[in-house]
Amino acid sequence: MFIGRHTNKIDKKGRLSVPKAFRDALGDAADGVFVFPSFKYPALEGAGRDFIERFVASLDDLDLFSDDQDDLAATVLANTNALAYDPEGRVILPKTLLDHAELGDEAVFVGRGSRFQIWSPTLFETHNARAFERARSRGATLALRNTDKIEP
Amino acid sequence: MFIGRHTNKIDKKGRLSVPKAFRDALGDAADGVFVFPSFKYPALEGAGRDFIERFVASLDDLDLFSDDQDDLAATVLANTNALAYDPEGRVILPKTLLDHAELGDEAVFVGRGSRFQIWSPTLFETHNARAFERARSRGATLALRNTDKIEP
DNA sequence: TTCTCGCCCATTGACGCCCATATAAACCCA
DNA sequence: TGGGTTTATATGGGCGTCAATGGGCGAGAA
16 A cells, blocks of 8 residues: 655656655565556556556457547556666656656655555645645545545 | 557668567567557557467357457458567568558557557657547546546 | 578667665664 | 664666667578
């Protein structure tokens, strides 16, 4: 399970350490980590092999004429990168992903339960502040139903 | 499992390197790679021997597919090219396939789970942008076939 | 012969692996 | 409880290896 927030640096060679807690949650280190752009935010989605395998399973192997639903899975797979760890647990994000999330020399890993997101620190700060404010204005009604909470 | 995107060059002799990750996923190198034109897109479909063998099996076992699907299987087989690797893992695409996908001096391999596609970079860029936009507008509500759903 | 295709070699640029250091959290002991 | 020590994670840089690319040679087909 991915919980909490971790801010790490991207060095000159483009390497980014995946937080130890997340590496453990991802499972088999040999599988690395699977990252794809978020559809809705200038951020990246990260998950383990099991999560991606569900997308693969949703594409019927022999069906050559995919419907809209399949297209969604296909789009995710086309934009997903299987990133391998170096011996220290770092990965290199390809340029397409760096661009999508507007990442510079720092990245923040945000736990989201079954997977996590990767944000530019500045973008996340404003996004988080707005989400927090939104949550607060509706807080009274959401509080009892939603066990999730936004980190302070 | 075919995941992600890899853009490679087509040299003057028409040779195209199959990405190492895909060669591994294809299995036995002696079998090479099987490529046929996509019926839905100006692109090519690529797969391993196991994938083609299932089409062959569908022709033998009449119960397996409907008549329409059976015709489709026959059409696929008729248009499939078995391409052998050179010692460096490259293949040469026949002219019919080059024409169908409007390939010039570059080609992008796009993972699709159990198989992959080969696109002209420019054609794929527009195709992917559209699919991505569609996912953005509808992704939040589209459930995945199995369990989880795509998240905002 | 001439052209095509399969095999071999050279180059290069990226990335995977190794080591060293810094930073921080956990631990231990008075 | 506080200070120092230890352990582990994160970071930075050097170097070797391998994948991708490009060109040349030779065997066999047209």
